[in-house]
Amino acid sequence: MPEGLAARLRPYQNEGYAWLAKLADCGIGSCLADDMGLGKTVQLLALLLERSAGGASLVVAPAGVCANWVSEAARFAPGLRAVLAAESAELPADLGPGDLVVASYGLAATRSGQFAATEWNGIVLDEAQAIKNPATRRAEAVKTFRSKWRCAATGTPVENRLSDLWSIFDFLNPGLLGTLPNFRARFVMKDGRPAASLRSLVRPLILRRLKGEVLAELPPKTEINLPVELGDEERAEYESLREQALAEVVGNRGGGRMRILAALTRLRRYCCSPSLVIAGGRAGAKLEALEELLGNLRENGHRALVFSQFTDVLALVRPILERNGWGYEYLDGSTPQVERQERVVEFQRGTAPFFLISLKAGGTGLNLTAANYVVLLDPWWNPAVEDQAANRAHRIGQSNPVTVYRLVAAHTVEEKVIQLHGQKRGISEAVLDGASDATLSEDDLVALLR
Numbered sequence: 001m002p003e004g005l006a007a008r009l010r011p012y013q014n015e016g017y018a019w020l021a022k023l024a025d026c027g028i029g030s031c032l033a034d035d036m037g038l039g040k041t042v043q044l045l046a047l048l049l050e051r052s053a054g055g056a057s058l059v060v061a062p063a064g065v066c067a068n069w070v071s072e073a074a075r076f077a078p079g080l081r082a083v084l085a086a087e088s089a090e091l092p093a094d095l096g097p098g099d100l101v102v103a104s105y106g107l108a109a110t111r112s113g114q115f116a117a118t119e120w121n122g123i124v125l126d127e128a129q130a131i132k133n134p135a136t137r138r139a140e141a142v143k144t145f146r147s148k149w150r151c152a153a154t155g156t157p158v159e160n161r162l163s164d165l166w167s168i169f170d171f172l173n174p175g176l177l178g179t180l181p182n183f184r185a186r187f188v189m190k191d192g193r194p195a196a197s198l199r200s201l202v203r204p205l206i207l208r209r210l211k212g213e214v215l216a217e218l219p220p221k222t223e224i225n226l227p228v229e230l231g232d233e234e235r236a237e238y239e240s241l242r243e244q245a246l247a248e249v250v251g252n253r254g255g256g257r258m259r260i261l262a263a264l265t266r267l268r269r270y271c272c273s274p275s276l277v278i279a280g281g282r283a284g285a286k287l288e289a290l291e292e293l294l295g296n297l298r299e300n301g302h303r304a305l306v307f308s309q310f311t312d313v314l315a316l317v318r319p320i321l322e323r324n325g326w327g328y329e330y331l332d333g334s335t336p337q338v339e340r341q342e343r344v345v346e347f348q349r350g351t352a353p354f355f356l357i358s359l360k361a362g363g364t365g366l367n368l369t370a371a372n373y374v375v376l377l378d379p380w381w382n383p384a385v386e387d388q389a390a391n392r393a394h395r396i397g398q399s400n401p402v403t404v405y406r407l408v409a410a411h412t413v414e415e416k417v418i419q420l421h422g423q424k425r426g427i428s429e430a431v432l433d434g435a436s437d438a439t440l441s442e443d444d445l446v447a448l449l450r
Helices: 005-015 017-026 040-050 063-076 105-110 112-116 137-142 162-172 180-187 196-205 232-251 253-272 285-299 311-324 337-349 383-390 413-424 427-433 442-449
Strands: 030-032 057-061 081-084 099-104 119-126 146-153 221-228 304-308 328-331 354-358 373-376 402-409
Touching: 017 030, 017 040, 017 146, 030 040, 030 162, 030 196, 040 057, 040 063, 040 119, 040 146, 057 063, 057 105, 063 081, 063 099, 063 105, 063 337, 099 105, 105 112, 105 137, 112 137, 137 162, 146 162, 162 180, 162 196, 180 196, 221 285, 232 253, 232 442, 253 285, 253 311, 253 413, 253 442, 285 304, 285 311, 285 373, 285 402, 304 311, 311 328, 311 354, 328 337, 373 383, 383 402, 402 413, 413 442
Parallel strands: 030 146, 057 099, 057 119, 081 099, 119 146, 221 402, 304 354, 304 373, 328 354, 373 402
Antiparallel strands: none
């Protein structure tokens, strides 16, 4: 980073767009790490439009939000000629000033050679946490692309560990943080805390704005962990499965983390519904609690997003809604892009009170402010991922207070996952304010089974 750049950028950092523009002028990659729902897309479209005379630019985004980028470009930056890259078509041969190509991470990986052959004016990575693992094809691919300026947009620059940030910056400014081994040796202290020099090095290149600072008028968000007591038979069956899993893992540690995670996942699925683990098993206490909760919300005229990381859990919820005559929209990873957008539009119009969404497919890139409740059916290891899901409703355009319910099977591994949130939450902010490189060892994972 050029000497004195941090001081020269300081007057711009509270102005958002001006800060992005200044870094682009310097040819230095920037990370737009606003809270989710603060208009990162609009800011980046403004940047792309202002610099469109310099040549064609590229946006790489999750597949589910690519179509939204094209529609938002037409709405907010009609001077850009936005085109959605397709698997079955080559890139236009006459790309030039004013053109904007939008591609999914999957397409960028499978056709990396074609994208790398183009000299782009600017490249924007949306939901840039998608490249947090530097060993993935998508991360390796986008790092071969050439451009005059780069920007990464993400609400969670660090989801699990500080090396997530390293991978994003390896795209933005290769070499700034050294190699990954050098980064760990230089910036991660023996006690897990980051070296003070890390924050001073990356902070000038990260724009971080919080909702409370930008949207004072945004209604409050309340988070509630709702304990679900298992029945006697369900409790006994769960304990039997837990003891069996613990005995297998402790007796044979050869499988390592994957064996332990598989055992934990089986228990977590049982907490959602015994029928997912045991043939002929009952629906379970959690689905009964969900039906009661949704019934109360429906009676009081509320609308809710219901998230699960397991699509077969959502498959069990659908007949509950149908039996009660409650309308709903549905979205998971198999939903085509065009239909995905249609489902969002229909929900926003008020056609149904509930929206069932898989956490992976719908946890980012959706604007669903028509809902004022969010239900998380199965707690996920990382609270940042849950926050992304909850913020589909709690964002610009929301006029009602938002309540987030986590349904937690009492006295199970789910309670221990929630306890982990205390260790994980805030790691992203800690990159700016001081953090640890937190990860879970095999012993940590085994402790969840005890």
